[in-house]
Amino acid sequence: MKSAGNDIVALNAIDIQRTTSTAFYSKFIIPEERAFYQQPQFGAVPFQNFVWLLWSVKESAYKYLKRLQPDLVFSPSKLIIRNITVPHIQSTAEAAVWESGNKNEEFHTGEVISGTHRLYFRSKITGGFIASIVNDTPGFENVYWGIKSIQNTSYEHQSTEVREFILNKLRQILSVDNLRIEKTSEGCPVVFNAENLLDIAVSFTHHGYFVAYSFYSVSS
Amino acid sequence: MDRTAILSELKKVLSPYTENKEQLNGITEDTDLIKDLKINSANLVDIIIDAESQYNIEIDFDAAEKMYNVGNCIDVISEKLNKTA
Numbered sequence: 146m147k148s149a150g151n152d153i154v155a156l157n158a159i160d161i162q163r164t165t166s167t168a169f170y171s172k173f174i175i176p177e178e179r180a181f182y183q184q185p186q187f188g189a190v191p192f193q194n195f196v197w198l199l200w201s202v203k204e205s206a207y208k209y210l211k212r213l214q215p216d217l218v219f220s221p222s223k224l225i226i227r228n229i230t231v232p233h234i235q236s237t238a239e240a241a242v243w244e245s246g247n248k249n250e251e252f253h254t255g256e257v258i259s260g261t262h263r264l265y266f267r268s269k270i271t272g273g274f275i276a277s278i279v280n281d282t283p284g285f286e287n288v289y290w291g292i293k294s295i296q297n298t299s300y301e302h303q304s305t306e307v308r309e310f311i312l313n314k315l316r317q318i319l320s321v322d323n324l325r326i327e328k329t330s331e332g333c334p335v336v337f338n339a340e341n342l343l344d345i346a347v348s349f350t351h352h353g354y355f356v357a358y359s360f361y362s363v364s365s
Numbered sequence: 366m367d368r369t370a371i372l373s374e375l376k377k378v379l380s381p382y383t384e385n386k387e388q389l390n391g392i393t394e395d396t397d398l399i400k401d402l403k404i405n406s407a408n409l410v411d412i413i414i415d416a417e418s419q420y421n422i423e424i425d426f427d428a429a430e431k432m433y434n435v436g437n438c439i440d441v442i443s444e445k446l447n448k449t450a
Contacts, residue, residue, distance in 0.1 A: 220430040300403045
């Protein structure tokens, strides 16, 4: 069974001083993960970005696994990041709308382990956000990922915008119009075409002035 | 401190992280921080840190992961307060 998981952290919505305090990051980053930051590849990465990168990967992995294990409780210290590779070229520029598809684009990548599950992540860091997705294969074949900036940060606006964003992409991919999103009792989003539940795992997220989706689909 | 008093104090901890003040005023032990109060998951650690400060306790990894609804938050805080009493 395929699943999907993503997360986004708006960098203007975080408290840098709090983020970089040991009391904060040690709640979800274990010492072995903290040690990654000593690697030379992180030389140009601010520590607060490193902390929120790990958070976004763990949150994405939790969402992915929650659909497969509905009784799963979010336990970030048990979602263990095994390795991280920083892209050679890091572009911090961002467009109003960004969607995956450029095969030459490099991301932060690595693995995240939860019990017997091994997942792979891709993360995109700009001046405005840190966004991550996870998948069960490292190639992310048939995984769609989009990020969009929005006009205000109210929960209602974020919620409406992210649903419209993903539904527009799904309509384009599936060539159907009557799509809607609901959430299961466990909080996992599901897609209906009229009254038919579609076999598409979707995930969406919002924070500050950003919304993002990811989903797996073999239709194109 | 009994559970009612902890709940009352907990509202102050949660307040900066939810837009829905009406829902916050009516929270019960079954209220889910994310689903009901619409708190962004990125603020969950802030809530744990603020709770530590509010109640002068330390909440470790294992306890923190239980704090996804109000009843569980009260369980954790109550247990930690009893240990420090």
